[in-house]
Amino acid sequence: MKLTLGPILFYWTxxxxxxxxxxxxxxxxxxIYIGETVCxxxxxxxxxxxxxxxxxxxxxxxxxxxxxxxxxxxxxSELSGLRxxxxxxxxxxxxxDMAAVHYLTSKGVEFVGGxxxxxxxALALQQLTEQGMVRWVPPVECSGELIRAVMHQAAEEGxxxxxxxxxxxxxxxxxxxxxCFTARAENRPKDDCGFICQEYPDGLPMTSQEDQAxxxxxxxxxxxxxxxNLLAEYPRMRDMGIDALRIxxxxxxxxxxxxxxxxxxxxxxPPLAIDGCNGYWxxxxxxxxxxxxxxx
Amino acid sequence: xxxxxxxxxxxxxxSALRQGADAVYTGFRDDTNARHFAGLNFTDxxxxxxxxxxxxxxxxxxxxxxxxxxxxxxxxWRRAVxxxxxLGVDALIAADPGVLGYAAKHHxxxxxHLSVQxxxxxxxxxxxxxxxxxxxxAVLPRVLSLNQVRQVxxxxxxxxxxxxxxxxxxxxxxxxxxxxxxxxxxxNLSGVCSPASAVRWNQEKDVLSSRLNDxxxxxxxxxxxxxxxxxxxxxxxxxxxxxxxxxxxxxxxxLDLIPQLTAIGxxxxxxxxxxxxxxxxxxxxxxxxxxxxxxxxNPQAYSVESAWMQALDKVSEGSQTTLGAYHRAWQ
Numbered sequence: 001m002k003l004t005l006g007p008i009l010f011y012w013t014x015x016x017x018x019x020x021x022x023x024x025x026x027x028x029x030x031x032i033y034i035g036e037t038v039c040x041x042x043x044x045x046x047x048x049x050x051x052x053x054x055x056x057x058x059x060x061x062x063x064x065x066x067x068x069x070x071x072x073x074x075x076x077s078e079l080s081g082l083r084x085x086x087x088x089x090x091x092x093x094x095x096x097d098m099a100a101v102h103y104l105t106s107k108g109v110e111f112v113g114g115x116x117x118x119x120x121x122a123l124a125l126q127q128l129t130e131q132g133m134v135r136w137v138p139p140v141e142c143s144g145e146l147i148r149a150v151m152h153q154a155a156e157e158g159x160x161x162x163x164x165x166x167x168x169x170x171x172x173x174x175x176x177x178x179x180c181f182t183a184r185a186e187n188r189p190k191d192d193c194g195f196i197c198q199e200y201p202d203g204l205p206m207t208s209q210e211d212q213a214x215x216x217x218x219x220x221x222x223x224x225x226x227x228x229n230l231l232a233e234y235p236r237m238r239d240m241g242i243d244a245l246r247i248x249x250x251x252x253x254x255x256x257x258x259x260x261x262x263x264x265x266x267x268x269x270p271p272l273a274i275d276g277c278n279g280y281w282x283x284x285x286x287x288x289x290x291x292x293x294x295x296x
Numbered sequence: 297x298x299x300x301x302x303x304x305x306x307x308x309x310x311s312a313l314r315q316g317a318d319a320v321y322t323g324f325r326d327d328t329n330a331r332h333f334a335g336l337n338f339t340d341x342x343x344x345x346x347x348x349x350x351x352x353x354x355x356x357x358x359x360x361x362x363x364x365x366x367x368x369x370x371x372x373w374r375r376a377v378x379x380x381x382x383l384g385v386d387a388l389i390a391a392d393p394g395v396l397g398y399a400a401k402h403h404x405x406x407x408x409h410l411s412v413q414x415x416x417x418x419x420x421x422x423x424x425x426x427x428x429x430x431x432x433x434a435v436l437p438r439v440l441s442l443n444q445v446r447q448v449x450x451x452x453x454x455x456x457x458x459x460x461x462x463x464x465x466x467x468x469x470x471x472x473x474x475x476x477x478x479x480x481x482x483x484n485l486s487g488v489c490s491p492a493s494a495v496r497w498n499q500e501k502d503v504l505s506s507r508l509n510d511x512x513x514x515x516x517x518x519x520x521x522x523x524x525x526x527x528x529x530x531x532x533x534x535x536x537x538x539x540x541x542x543x544x545x546x547x548x549x550x551l552d553l554i555p556q557l558t559a560i561g562x563x564x565x566x567x568x569x570x571x572x573x574x575x576x577x578x579x580x581x582x583x584x585x586x587x588x589x590x591x592x593x594n595p596q597a598y599s600v601e602s603a604w605m606q607a608l609d610k611v612s613e614g615s616q617t618t619l620g621a622y623h624r625a626w627q
Contacts, residue, residue: 072468073418074440076447083420099420102427118415118470118484120364123394127428141473141482149367175472175528178439178621181542185534206541207533208512214532215474222467222542224477279480285509286477 001237001265002030002244003258004165007037007068007094009173009248010218011197014044020249021053025061027255028262031165031244032057035068035085037096037114039180039219040078041193047085054091068094071116072176072220094137105131115140115167116176122153125161135163137246140172143283144233148240163243169231169257169276170248171203171216172224172286181206181217201251214287224286229276234264297558297565299588300358300457301581304336304570309346311578316585319356321389322346322570327369328376329360330413331570332487340379347383356386362411363487364392374398381406387432391415391470396429409457410434413483415470417444419451426453433457435566437469438548442622446560455563460550461580461608462568464620466528466543474527479509490526506530521545549608549617551584551600554591576611583607 005024008017024032034057035050036042045053050067058065069082079099086093086103095101096114104111105128115137119125125136138147147164154161182204183193197204203216203223213225230237230245237245247257264270279288301317303309312320323329325337338346350357359380365373373395380388381403388406390396391413399406410416410425412435425431435457436445449456465472469483476482479494494509504516506525513530516522523529523545532541548568550557557565565588567580583604591598609617 072439072471073421074444076451079418079420097418097421098414098416098424099418102420102424105424116471118364118391118413120392120485121367121370121394123365123370123397124392127393127397139473139484141476141485146367153367153370172473172477174477175467175474177467177542178441178624179466179543185537185541204534209515209531209533209538210512211533212511214478214511217534217541222474280476283480285480286473287511 001242002163002165003028003261003265004031004244004246005029005033005254005258006167006170006246006248007033007035009038009171009221009223010201010203010251011039011042011195012044012201012251013198016201016251017044018053020254021057023255024258025057027061027258029061029063029258031064031066032061033066033068033094035094037068037071038221039197040070040075040081042195042197042219047081051088051091064092066092066094066112068114069096069100071096071114071173072178073097073099074178101128101131108132110134112165113137113162116173120146120150122150122157122159122161125150125154126157126159129160129162133162135165135244136161137165137167140167140174140228141280141286144236144240144281145283147242151241164241165244165246166230166237166242167228168245168247169229169261170227170246170250171218172228172280173221174215174224174286175222177220177222180219181222182219185217224277226277226287226289227275228278228280228286229274230278230281231261231264232271232274233278233281234270238265297554297562297588299581299584300564300566302462302567302570302572302577303346304331304333304572305574306338306342306346307574308570308572308577310349311574312581313349313353313355315578315581317355317581319358319386319564320346320350321358321360321566323360323362324376324379326372326376327366327487328363328373330362330411330483330487331360332363333492333571336571343383347385358387358389358409359383359385360389360411361395362389362391362413364413364484365394366485370394377403377406389435393428396425396431400429407432412437412459413470415468417448417468419448419453422448422452422454433563435459438465439468439621441624442553442556442560445557445562445622449560449562455561457564457566458557458562459548459568460557460565461548461584464543464546464548464618478511478527490524495525546618547612548620549605549612550619550622551587551604551608553619553622554587555595555598558591558595572611579607579611
């Protein structure tokens with residue numbers, strides 16, 4: 001099974017980003033996704049910087065490097081930026097909006113369908129696969145059963161599925177808005193945000209009034225409070241034919257997570273229980289850890 | 297601009313027609329549409345009566361099959377599309393590429409509108425749906441500013457419809473899993489957001505609390521207006537402060553924007569609320585009919601009457617209304 005590193009979802013400084021990739025280049029990763037997927041105002045790296053980083057990383061790591069596009073495209077300037085990204089002519093693109101799908105399919109190039117595309121069944125997948133989608137990252141709310149049903153449906157209909165990559169570790173990206181919740185929490189207008197989200201390299205925690213951890217605010221993106229962790233599901237995911245597992249970068253400890261996942265895929269015993277949440281995989285509320293909730 | 301009104305039931309459909317809706321939109325009684333609420337929507341027989349009434353009045357009827365098809369339930373979505381086509385509805389409102397592809401292939405004469413759940417916020421995305429499925433119209437998510445609506449409408453290959461009144465999603469529709477994260481049920485897959493079955497109210501002394509699957513959404517002191525515990529509209533804690541961290545419990549009301557929306561070339565304005573009562577539909581449709589007619593008769597003299605606002609405030613969530621994202625100057 002492939003091990004992949006998702007794009008950095010938080011806003012880190014240029015130095016943090018460069019240091020991070022210098023560190024992961026020698027890790028056992030098959031695919032590395034880079035690029036800004038959350039907010040077009042984040043410009044620690046320009047598109048040209050990202051593409052240069054992609055080429056450097058490709059030669060240093062030997063991994064496939066993919067550049068991921070923005071998930072929410074509203075302004076004309078964002079659309080033209082996305083078009084340039086899709087036209088790069090060298091680095092494969094992860095489409096996170098149908099605008100990117102439009103540009104990539106018009107050019108006839110292969111692409112990855114990211115988790116913020118609403119692709120939930122084999123008929124939808126078949127359409128995009130025919131147009132060049134080579135890998136599908138299911139929406140994070142999809143259960144293992146849903147993915148299994150997609151595979152079954154594809155087999156019945158005689159469709160060839162793309163590779164399937166499951167979001168296996170990290171804060172889950174749950175929602176996108178025109179509003180910046182980090183700026184809101186700091187009483188700043190979005191157009192004068194001062195890049196305040198850079199002060200929260202793992203997002204800003206939001207709890208209920210009873211101190212129950214609920215969400216993580218990351219600019220215009222709302223994420224899970226808990227880290228989703230599917231390492232314990234490794235044997236079942238391998239047996240059902242999942243092709244790749246994605247680890248989503250955190251400011252600390254990502255290397256250890258990559259190595260732990262790698263050890264399990266090389267035969268080490270997966271943990272029986274995990275820290276973090278795994279409810280979605282079991283078709284339960286995503287915030288739950290099913291063992292704790294007594295659901296398995 | 298066409299006035300498109302919600303019909304969650306036959307009485308609501310009649311209210312909308314009586315008050316001057318140009319079109320009504322509705323759904324089947326299952327998880328194929330994004331208002332899959334208990335007691336809502338139409339049986340086959342009721343729907344036939346609804347279609348007959350719409351035809352008698354010379355108006356339009358659209359059917360929403362706008363959730364994402366479950367891989368093991370595809371037969372339900374296929375049946376919904378086939379049934380809508382058999383009824384001869386004026387348009388099918390859909391979001392799933394699987395559903396759109398099926399409809400385009402098997403019912404080429406059926407008009408397709410891209411649902412707001414399709415989450416298309418830009419012209420390039422609309423281009424995709426137009427090229428591949430021949431959509432005739434797109435409903436835009438409520439995250440765009442007026443200027444962005446203008447940009448999208450100008451470059452769009454199809455006419456656009458926008459939300460004019462009703463509940464306000466602060467997240468891009470179709471791109472929000474908050475509900476399934478807490479309750480296991482989501483708009484995309486289950487056709488519900490913050491489902492009523494997960495809601496619990498509790499009165500303790502002077503404090504009323506609302507919970508969703510046991511998660512505290514808000515607490516209200518006596519005299520505070522309590523709203524439905526939609527996840528994005530609760531009061532939460534961030535950096536030690538308690539506030540509406542995502543969105544206040546407000547409704548969208550864009551009566552003020554009728555001239556601008558018309559100038560942009562928006563083809564239709566949509567009233568949200570298939571889950572609301574026939575009385576809501578009656579009230580809101582009536583006010584919007586008057587406003588649109590007043591504007592059409594004399595655009596220069598158009599102004600919003602206070603009586604209209606009072607009537608709409610009465611039926612608004614949180615009794616507060618806002619122009620939502622439309623009014624923001626920034627991106």
